[in-house]
Amino acid sequence: MECVFGLVGKGFALVAADTSAVNSILVHKSNEDKVMVLDSHKLLGASGEPGDRVQFTEYIQKNLHLYQFRNGMPLTTAATANFTRGELATALRKNPYSVNLLLAGYDEGVGPSIYYIDYIATLHKIEKGAFGYGSYFCLSMMDRYYHPDMSIEEAIDLLDKIIIEIRTRLVVAPPNFVIKIVDQDGAREYAWRESIKSPDVTMA
């Protein structure tokens, strides 16, 4: 039921994910952020078993930081993707992680890129991709409406259409989504698309 999808536009990459944390029929929370900011210019959207998702993405994030500390410069997106895939592959025949990932990054000179990494350590560099039951609806829409070098307005419009389609057609559709963007200025949260809001607690 977890949906993660993303695409590359003109000078930016977008990753969106649903924000429900679910256990069998129970929704524990509807505002769980599943797109991790790995470093200044990288995003990692993850879906899969809850323990694996958090532990594996944090492991990748900390290793990325360690590389930067040791070498005084960050890893490129391509190198990060290959490192991540390598970790999944090594664990695969011993103690596998059940996580599907979309890694998005911006590199000087290369521009934006997205990598598709699935739970059995498949690695593809792609322009648009999706994971989860939502992918059945997203992929055709992205195939139809995507074109290279989309502007940010066109890309967000496409993402919104996809979110509406998922909400309309998926039987247990997640109500809320988070959209994050990475471009020349860095990786940051772009917007939330919420149809269920939890009441905010104001601290005494």
Next chain:
Amino acid sequence: MNLDTSGLESFSAAVPSAMIGGDQLGSDQLFGPASFELPAGCADFDKFQMEAKKTLKPAKGTTTLAFIFNEGVIVAADSRASMGGYISSQSVKKIIEINPYMLGTMAGGAADCQFWHRNLGIKCRLHELANKRRISVTGASKLLANILYSYRGMGLSIGTMIAGWDEKGPGLYYVDSEGGRLKGNRFSVGSGSPYAYGILDNGYRPDMTVEEAHELARRAIYHATFRDGASGGVVSVYHVGANGWKKLSGDDVSELHYKYYPVQATPVEQEMVDAPPA
């Protein structure tokens, strides 16, 4: 949860084999083999029903809940332990006192929860001694989550909430034996949790008083024990404030039932009258 996506696969029709006349007088051959796959469960419906119930029913027979509001955190739990259909105890302590300002709830295996909460208490104390300051709720829950993650797949059964008050104010985390850890404002764990959520979600307001929050928690657990066979016994409610936790009440659920729904004298529906003389 497994959704049936066979409808999305490409349809490959099974070609009915040529019928031979005389031998196939048995009833199931009369109409030929099915040209489509029969849905799962048709062969053995009772087993299918059992499997369906098992998938939907969370394995942890209990009801616990916790929520953050403006005055702190309320933690509540029932006290029943069941082994299948047998109630082994009605007086289990499911709210574990990790230290004077942090509580943990128990759902799943009692031994697992008790042992690992005690272990967490030890680690929290060691942190205090090493760093000369109390550990945060975030830190304590992360310690527990990492330990449970390392035992992933080895059969631990723990669904716990870590609630406390630290420098940043009230904190609440849900941690389970699959390695999941969630930060939130409202959680309920156990087989009775859907029932408790129903009461909790609709009565919750961030600006409740301690008394109102207390009553909401007690009501939510009571309603869960009413509907869920694996929950019952005594409702314990704790409050965690800036000065630590305090136990607010422990009420027997059957007494609460008659308090909320007192027996009413029902009027006699129809009185028998003497038949009129012929």
